[in-house]
Amino acid sequence: MDFQNIKELLKRYDFSFFGLSLVIFIFGIINLYSATHTSASFHHANLYKVQLGWYALSLAVGFGISFVQPKNYFRFAWFVYAFNVFLLVLVLFLGHKGMGARRWLLLGPVRIQPSELMKLSVIFVLARWFRKHSPDQEMGIKELIVPFIIAFIPTLLIVLEPDLGTGLLVLLIFFTMAFFRKLKWKSLGILALVGILSGGLMYQFGLKDYQKRRIKTFINPTADAKGSGYNAIQSKIAIGSGKFLGKGLMKSSQASLNYLPENHTDFVFSIFNEEHGFFGSILLIGLYLFLFYRFVWLAVNVSRIFDSIVIIGVMSIFFWHTFINMGMVMGLLPVVGLPLPLMSYGGSSLLTFGICCGIATSISNSRNMF
Incomplete structure (x- = not known):
């Protein structure tokens, strides 16, 4: 490939998804360093270096995926889905086992979390099913049975780990994609009713004691201020103390004094609020x-239905992670342990978000390059 071809390729390449993710990641890596630099633990004090390594890997993988033709997502959807279900069973x-749950497979020194990649597998299979079985008419409950089963199988396996947050996220991805595919309002009402009833049954018979405590803590965190409600209370203190402009970089008392546990994963947004305030x-x-706007714009402007549905599915991963994480640290939602995209520490989640950007970029590039 000569210089002129490379120049033409770069001109047609959509850098927006990687560009925006890079800007958010820069915010995140600075925040991660600020949250952990005073830690007495050598491992915690160097988490930002590990995060940089994971981001470099996720960027490389995502960039490689950006040159994959979208028709391959359609072609290999069922194979990737079946393989990921096998990994979840494994x-x-x-x-x-870590922190009371089995969520990782060890491959030498590397830990992989199959539930992270399952989100993408579900998106490809659901997009393929909606493409072939759901033309332009609105869908009723009957048309949702098969795609619901497709989403429910990995959801059940993930909840059994147990990982309730990721399991619920898979269902939210399914509902978002179904709604995008012209769901009847009557069907939406029935699904909402079923969701409420099944939520009540799950709370009564399916949740473990610590999961029930999280819900009770969400309703009244002061009832156990030194126990299950501690994190929620400290998180709101961090957010409130940031006021409008924040205390400044590396001046978070909640992080430096270690009042807020998990300040490098679940509660990074709390530390960011404390240091950069409402404005930041x-x-x-x-x-x-x-x-999110870029995802929606692309979904509306691609010519192939399958590509459009995949983009909405990928967008829903980013959206629900962001919405739930920010909601839980502000006390608006129960604490479920979902990372904030590109901000929270974590290799598996960072790799997933990098792959998501690669998929979106490949679909955007396909309009001009393939």
Whole structure:
């Protein structure tokens, strides 16, 4: 490939998804360093270096995927889905146990979390099913039975790990994609009713005691202020103390004094609020909103239905992670342990978001390059 071809290729290449994710990641890596630099643990104090390594890997993988033709997502959807279901079953029997859950498979020194990749597998299979079985007419309950089963199988396996947050996220991805495919309002009402009833049954018979405590803590965190409600209370203290402009970089008392546990994963947004205040938080939220807008714009402007549905599915991963994480640290939702995209520490989730950007870029590029 000569210089002129490379120049033409770069001219047609859509850098917006990787560009926006890079800006958010820069916010995230600075915030991660700020949250952990005073830690007495050598491992915690160097988490930002590990995160940089994971981001480099996720960027490389995502960039490679950006040159994959979207028709391959359609072609291999069922194979990738079946393989990921197999990995989830394997996790239940051979998975590495940590913090009371089996969520990881060990491959030498590397831990992989199949539930992260399952989100993408579900998107490809659902998009393929909606493409072939759901033309332009509105869908009723009957048309949703098969796609619901497709989403429910991995959801059940993930909840059994147990990982309730990721399991519910898979269902939210399904509902978002179904709604995008012209769901009847009557069907939407029935699904809402079923969701409420099944939620009540799950709370009564399916949730473990610690999961029930999270819900009770969400309703009244002060009832156990030194126990299950501690994180929620400290998180709101961090957010409130940031006021309008924040305390400044590396000046978070909640992080430096270690009042807020998991300040590098679940509660990074709390530390960001404390140090950068309302103004900084609005800026960060604006970046996420612009990223969501790019996804929706692309979904509306691609010519192939399958590509459009995939983009909405990928967007829903970013959206629900962001919405749920920010909601839980502000006390608006129960704490479920979902990372904030490109901000929270974590290799598997960072790799997933990098792949998501690669998929979106490949579909955008396909309009001009393939």
